[in-house]
Amino acid sequence: MSEGFTLWFTGLSGAGKSTIANLAAGELRARGHRVEILDGDEVRTNLSKGLGFSKEDRDTNIRRIGYVCNLLARNGVIAISAAISPYREIRDEIRRNHARFFEVYMKCSIEKLSERDVKGLYKKALAGEIKNFTGVSDPYEEPLNAELVLNSGNEKVEESLQKLLRTLEVANYIRNGVVR
Amino acid sequence: MSEGFTLWFTGLSGAGKSTIANLAAGELRARGHRVEILDGDEVRTNLSKGLGFSKEDRDTNIRRIGYVCNLLARNGVIAISAAISPYREIRDEIRRNHARFFEVYMKCSIEKLSERDVKGLYKKALAGEIKNFTGVSDPYEEPLNAELVLNSGNEKVEESLQKLLRTLEVANYIRNGVVR
Numbered sequence: 001m002s003e004g005f006t007l008w009f010t011g012l013s014g015a016g017k018s019t020i021a022n023l024a025a026g027e028l029r030a031r032g033h034r035v036e037i038l039d040g041d042e043v044r045t046n047l048s049k050g051l052g053f054s055k056e057d058r059d060t061n062i063r064r065i066g067y068v069c070n071l072l073a074r075n076g077v078i079a080i081s082a083a084i085s086p087y088r089e090i091r092d093e094i095r096r097n098h099a100r101f102f103e104v105y106m107k108c109s110i111e112k113l114s115e116r117d118v119k120g121l122y123k124k125a126l127a128g129e130i131k132n133f134t135g136v137s138d139p140y141e142e143p144l145n146a147e148l149v150l151n152s153g154n155e156k157v158e159e160s161l162q163k164l165l166r167t168l169e170v171a172n173y174i175r176n177g178v179v180r
Numbered sequence: 181m182s183e184g185f186t187l188w189f190t191g192l193s194g195a196g197k198s199t200i201a202n203l204a205a206g207e208l209r210a211r212g213h214r215v216e217i218l219d220g221d222e223v224r225t226n227l228s229k230g231l232g233f234s235k236e237d238r239d240t241n242i243r244r245i246g247y248v249c250n251l252l253a254r255n256g257v258i259a260i261s262a263a264i265s266p267y268r269e270i271r272d273e274i275r276r277n278h279a280r281f282f283e284v285y286m287k288c289s290i291e292k293l294s295e296r297d298v299k300g301l302y303k304k305a306l307a308g309e310i311k312n313f314t315g316v317s318d319p320y321e322e323p324l325n326a327e328l329v330l331n332s333g334n335e336k337v338e339e340s341l342q343k344l345l346r347t348l349e350v351a352n353y354i355r356n357g358v359v360r
Contacts, residue, residue, distance in 0.1 A: 034255045046247040047227055049240065060229065067226040068248055075214045077255045 004034075004073040005173055006066075006098055009082045010091060010143060011106030012135040013121060014113045016152040016160065020106065021082040023161050028078055033174065036072055037080045038065050053132045059090050066094030073098060078174075086134045088141040102173055104164060105146040108153035110135055147171065184214075184253040185353055186246075186278055189262045190271060190323060191286030192315040193301060194293045196332040196340065200286065201262040203341050213258050213354065218245050220263045233312045239270050246274030253278060258354075266314045268321040282353055284344060285326040288333035290315055327351065 007024065009017040018039075025035045044051070047064045051057040062085045069079035085091050095101045113135070114122040125133035132138045143149075148167050150160040168174045187204065189197040198219075205215045224231070227244045231237040242265045249259035265271050275281045293315070294302040305313035312318045323329075328347050330340040348354045 036251060047244055064227055071216060071252060072255060075216065075252060075255060075257045
């Protein structure tokens, strides 16, 4: 069986974390890996009900995702997190608890995100109608040493996905081809 | 690889849940299974900080353990919970979410537990010094259809452990001998 690890996406809302996470999950499952996506909403329902969006509550929520990812990763699963996870210190703390951790920064400018703005959230956040909106009224701290940066503002989804899979192979997180 | 399942211990404080859980975990690991024990204290620290001991908070804590057990179990791990889990409804809800669930009731009378009282908790609880103490000042609902009942008040630890392992084999949760 293949070894597990945590594939940790971080980036602003709308930067494509969930899109790439879901496509990667499908591809990795097709290759025979066990994969779990720790979806932000599902985690908030099952592990973090009652928590809000203050710094402290966000940190707690992210730490819980990290704890569960680690439980899965050390048991041979590729655990995928696609939460914004805005604070570097918390991401790095989770990394330190892991034997194998692969961080993917989905990089996209606020300008680009505001242009797209599929859910209309940036418009509202920039107008001051949403409080604690990461990247607008709340901080986002870019990773300094992510294993991979995907410029999702400038490249196609398929291109990002292939870059991710190739990097996972080259860095020996996964093997090329089917694993079992 | 072997299939995962959740091995769910329930019973009063001091009835031997953690003792048998730890021994079983060691034996199952030695046979080649992946095993995780969701220890009550560790879970309270990592998943349930801030929760108290009201019915609602206890239910939330147990549901979180159940959620994580299920994530592990469906990925080939034997996930072990050794929390008191006093309420039948919550245990049965967790059972329903699982593909494979094995409940072990560690049965021991309050009289026996008060006699032993290793930590002196029953004395305090019976004297009214500890509130919400399960089995004394807080309810404990016995399982009606546990896969196994271990009369830990009347049998030796080694006897309980062997009964558990044999039952897991007979019920095809594990195979006899080493699995990989």
